[in-house]
Amino acid sequence: MRVWAEQSVTLSSGVSELKNDDQIQWKFGYGDTLIAEINKQTNRFSVFDDVLGGRFRNRLKLDNKTGSLTITDTTVEHAGVYKLQTNNEINTVKQMVRAFKEVSVTKGNSVTLSSGVTDMMDDDQIQWKFGEDWWFSSEYTLIAEVNITQIKFSVFDKVLFGRFSDRLKLDIKTGSLTITNTTVEYKGDYKLQTNYIDFTFRLIVCDEISVMEGDSVTMNSDPTKLNKYDQIEWRFGDEDTLIAEITKQTNRFSVFDDVLDGRFRDRLKLDNKTGSLTITDTRAEHAGVYELRFDYVRKRSFILTVGTAELILVDGSADMKLY
Structure with missing residues (x-):
């Protein structure tokens, strides 16, 4: 089963309606951690969303009629093996999580791309791949x-x-990847596959x-003169406004x-000639990422x-403090 992150x-429990003596347990991961349980005989419906460091907190919903389990607002740490035990029968569901995320880093700094794994298991395999194409x-x-x-831990x-x-x-514990001393040639898509x-x-x-x-501040577009077919956009913030x-x-x-x-x-x-953008009389609300x-x-x-x-006065003299 595949799902996009944040969805x-x-x-599914595989049944349309639980019987009066049914017992259901949902378990997650290699340690078979109990995350949800139903006991119809005692009319008990429980989710244990604080286990595993709280990764399921406020995300688990049990269907009291069917025993199916819904995980809301999924992240990569919810990917893995889920086991459904109904009475004496055990079924396994493997859930694949797909996701896309933009990460910004200032040129020259380091950036870490998280695997979403806190501690790798014995059969884990992780690959990091790089693609320059933005599409x-x-x-x-x-x-x-x-x-x-x-x-085996390898960088190529x-x-x-x-x-x-x-x-x-x-x-080597989580499989996360750090890129140091970044330059513009490192921009692109990094694919994590586990x-x-x-x-x-x-x-x-x-x-x-x-x-x-x-x-005032000016952000340069690079060219000294725009060509007659050039199309330029300036966008701001997380919403690419x-x-x-x-x-x-x-x-x-x-x-x-x-x-x-x-x-x-x-x-x-x-600037109608170069396409550069100037912001005048800047305020704190103008800080952020411009594209x-x-x-x-x-x-x-x-x-x-x-x-x-x-401006702070110290012993009658002025001292300028910058923030």
Whole structure:
């Protein structure tokens, strides 16, 4: 069974209605941890969502009529083997979780892509693959691998002409992958594949820009002159909100400064020649991730931080403190 992360999944008990003497137990993982139980004879319906570090907390729902179990808001740590024991019969359900997540890192910093596993089991296998295509390309290159059965932990940092040379670190306990000293050539899709997980991380490597509150800041588009067919978008925040757009072919130059409750109102300026974006009179609410897209493909990303200054009088003299 496959499910996308953050969705709900129902594991069927296989019966349309429980009988008066039925007993059902739902167990999870190699340790057969009890997570839900029904005893019709005593009219007992129980979920044990605080086990295993609380990974199922507020996520388990039992159907009192059928005994089926629903897991809401799934994450990668809910992938694995579920066992249903009905009276004396045991059935096994293997649940595969698929997921996609964007991760941002400032250029030069390290970033860890989590496997979602707290402690690997004896037969766990993990593969990390990298693809440059932003549109879910099938062309992925193996860059790291864990095989617990063979006690094998490998990084393949010489592939892709040594792009990842000395930059990959595997956590031998969890299988999580760390990329150190990131540059823009590391942006792309990282696919995590395990026994029960198919997870894609889209890594965005950002330039960091700092500005003092009240000042202006310009994010450069790169080219010194736009071509006549160029299409440019500037987007902001987790929701990729469109805040500015250029379509050279129709000579259209637009800023959308009333979005997000008007936080950018009268503050956005587009350079009609280069496509660079300036924010004037910056405030803390303008801090965050900005994306520049050329022809609908992400070209550059920026993390903007906005600092403040406080004037403190010490023994009659002024001292400026920055935040």
